[in-house]
Amino acid sequence: MARGVTLKISTRGEYGIRIMLDLAIHQDEGPVVLKSIAERQALSESYLEQLISSLRKSGLVIGHRGAQGGYQLAKDPAEIKIGDILRVLEGPIAPVKCVSEEISDNFCSNSEKCATKLFWERLRDSIVSVIDSTSLAELAANSKKLNQTDPMYYI
Amino acid sequence: MARGVTLKISTRGEYGIRIMLDLAIHQDEGPVVLKSIAERQALSESYLEQLISSLRKSGLVIGHRGAQGGYQLAKDPAEIKIGDILRVLEGPIAPVKCVSEEISDNFCSNSEKCATKLFWERLRDSIVSVIDSTSLAELAANSKKLNQTDPMYYI
DNA sequence: TCAAAACAGACTAAATTAGTCAAGATTAGA
DNA sequence: TCTAATCTTGACTAATTTAGTCTGTTTTGA
Numbered sequence: 001m002a003r004g005v006t007l008k009i010s011t012r013g014e015y016g017i018r019i020m021l022d023l024a025i026h027q028d029e030g031p032v033v034l035k036s037i038a039e040r041q042a043l044s045e046s047y048l049e050q051l052i053s054s055l056r057k058s059g060l061v062i063g064h065r066g067a068q069g070g071y072q073l074a075k076d077p078a079e080i081k082i083g084d085i086l087r088v089l090e091g092p093i094a095p096v097k098c099v100s101e102e103i104s105d106n107f108c109s110n111s112e113k114c115a116t117k118l119f120w121e122r123l124r125d126s127i128v129s130v131i132d133s134t135s136l137a138e139l140a141a142n143s144k145k146l147n148q149t150d151p152m153y154y155i
Numbered sequence: 156m157a158r159g160v161t162l163k164i165s166t167r168g169e170y171g172i173r174i175m176l177d178l179a180i181h182q183d184e185g186p187v188v189l190k191s192i193a194e195r196q197a198l199s200e201s202y203l204e205q206l207i208s209s210l211r212k213s214g215l216v217i218g219h220r221g222a223q224g225g226y227q228l229a230k231d232p233a234e235i236k237i238g239d240i241l242r243v244l245e246g247p248i249a250p251v252k253c254v255s256e257e258i259s260d261n262f263c264s265n266s267e268k269c270a271t272k273l274f275w276e277r278l279r280d281s282i283v284s285v286i287d288s289t290s291l292a293e294l295a296a297n298s299k300k301l302n303q304t305d306p307m308y309y310i
Numbered sequence: 311t312c313a314a315a316a317c318a319g320a321c322t323a324a325a326t327t328a329g330t331c332a333a334g335a336t337t338a339g340a
Numbered sequence: 341t342c343t344a345a346t347c348t349t350g351a352c353t354a355a356t357t358t359a360g361t362c363t364g365t366t367t368t369g370a
Binding site for chain 4: 031
Binding site: 188189208218220222 | 318
């Protein structure tokens with residue numbers, strides 16, 4: 001059986017980060033229209049609409065309707081962590097459900113005597129520390145450094 | 156939309172670890188029949204057959220056929236890392252495919268100029284360091300410590 | 311020989327993923 | 341005020357993956 005890949009995220013999180021990074025890079029150009037993001041990233045505008053809708057409802061971006069409208073980051077890129085984006089688009093971080101970040105509904109009666117639970121918690125904490133210590137501002141700075149001679153930046 | 160959970164593994168990996176831990180704990184009782192593992196863990200024997208088949212083909216366990224048969228670990232539990240089990244049952248570690256542990260088929264032409272790739276690599280390495288630094292022997296020792304007064308151990 | 315066990319692999323239902331599509335609401339500017 | 345640009349909502353769908361089930365075959369110790 002051709003298996004996939006372990007501990008992966010879906011396109012929601014992956015594309016969501018690209019949307020946010022695009023907004024961070026074009027921050028001082030006024031509202032950015034979704035169509036231009038979709039074109040730069042070569043992704044479906046309809047799909048991105050779905051994703052940015054979640055980002056807006058969660059307060060990470062602001063939408064301006066009507067002509068001359070578009071989207072903007074709601075906060076300073078330094079204040080937005082990659083973990084924030086992933087949690088909005090993919091849910092709480094948890095390699096297995098018994099160590100979810102959200103309050104559990106004690107479905108597992110053996111929690112206190114569970115040896116693997118300690119392991120899963122260790123893994124979760126390691127993931128959390130990486131995604132919550134990286135900000136959009138860092139990624140944007142990296143992107144500029146990598147592409148400073150290039151008219152078109154890549155994400 | 157009710158979303159799931161970020162960076163999770165499937166039941167293949169989760170149950171696979173429980174199988175292996177069960178085998179480690181019952182190591183000196185001779186071959187362990189799958190049925191008894193299925194009963195202790197309250198999981199479907201048919202499904203576990205599928206999983207242990209992969210574990211056997213990959214050389215992590217040995218199967219003894221016929222009457223008085225069963226399964227045994229192929230190596231010392233201290234030599235078996237959790238990462239070995241996860242890779243067999245779930246595939247290579249990769250939060251997104253462009254940073255898969257396996258050789259990539261350069262599907263992404265922008266790799267060198269990709270700011271997010273550096274981030275994904277950091278996340279992958281952090282995950283890998285946790286799963287490859289924990290052995291079955293450690294989990295088994297933990298389990299014994301947590302359940303030493305209990306006639307039935309829990310995993 | 312026979313019962314207990316591993317082994318093989320086709321099959322399936324449900325859930326998730328990765329979108330598409332159509333219709334409406336809001337606003338800036340002519 | 342009109343209208344084009346843009347956001348916003350949400351129902352819908354095809355493909356894939358997950359999480360198993362089921363039926364049978366082979367091997368082996370007693």
